[in-house]
Amino acid sequence: MELFAVPDLPEIRAGHDLAALIRDAVDLREDDVVCVASTVVSKAEGRSADLDDFPAGPRAREIAARLADHTGEEKDPRFAQAVLEESVEVLMEAPFLLTETRFGHVGVNAGIDRSNTAGGDLLLLPKRPSESAARIRSGLSADRVVVTDTCGRPFRHGQRGVAIGWAGLAPGRDWRGERDRDGRELDVTVENVADELAAAANLVAGEGDGGTPVVVVRDFEWGDHGESDAHFREVETDFVRQAIREWSYE
Incomplete structure (x- = not known):
């Protein structure tokens, strides 16, 4: 798998056609994954x-x-x-x-x-990042688009890339029903591929004034695995969120 930043994109302004700018800057393949920073999606959509x-x-x-x-x-x-x-x-x-x-x-x-x-x-x-991803995808020859952001995590220092919207791929790769190296059946493993691609793209994109907002992931293969549409955890199964609701800062 290879990742590279899309070069020479202009400063994005409200009304810019992101797909056209990306299309003019790089030759894409059908199976590429195009990771686009939410910052430029928001700018193009006038979210300043x-x-x-x-x-x-x-x-x-x-x-x-x-x-x-x-x-x-x-x-x-x-x-x-x-x-x-x-x-x-x-x-x-x-x-x-x-x-x-x-x-x-x-x-x-x-x-x-x-x-x-x-x-x-x-x-x-962006108001609806997956819809934003779908609009960008419709103007590209690549089949898969991920809108990324950076945020922190509980229990760890530092920021990392995450997916907040996607089109053309499921966010999760479902390993349930497959077997591990010892032959035991996997019953809970769903890999959040969208977040992993976003994090990998963030390494290439960089931060600050030297950052590049669009990264292409090339030769990523899904493999013979199931798909999962789960990404944001439902409140009913989010026990951390339930605990936070009962907690107050003193």
């Missing part, structure tokens, strides 16, 4: 915003004040309002905001970015 677009309500002001008390740093209640409006559930209000986005991703601050914001104060995640 100003803090003044989010006048703070009472809950946002309360959250900002509480965060300021805990961190010793002033927090803008308009930012808290933006997070609330981009979320369907707030799992933690302190010492940071952990929320579920409207498309099911759980992350800090609803994934709202305050760097590389295309001229605004904020860059929001």
Whole structure:
């Protein structure tokens, strides 16, 4: 398997046709996987915003004040309002905001970015990243597209790439029913291929002002395995989320 960044893409602005820009910059094969950073998807879709677009309500002001008390740093209640409006559930209000986005991703601050914001104060995640992936895919010769983001994980330091949208492939490779090297049947193993591809792409894409937003994964083979559509865990089986709901930061 080979990964390489797509070179010479311009600074992405609202209204840009990402598929056309990618198509003009690289010769794709049908079985390539094209990993596209959510940052440029959001920019193309006009998801840049100003803090003044989010006048703070009472809950946002309360959250900002509480965060300021805990961190010793002033927090803008308009930012808290933006997070609330981009979320369907707030799992933690302190010492940071952990929320579920409207498309099911759980992350800090609803994934709202305050760097590389295309001229605004904020860059929001795409509204429906899998639909974004499908639109990009429709303009490419490659059959598979993954929209990526970076976020942290419980129990570990650092950021890593994750998939927040996909088209042309299932997010999970299902090993259940197959056998291990000792002949034992696997009964729980579902490999999150979408996240693994996103993490691999993030290694190539880089971070900061030297980052490249589109990475091609070439010669990735799914193999003779089943598929799983599961990606974001359902609340009923997400015991960590259930525990967080009962927890408060002191």
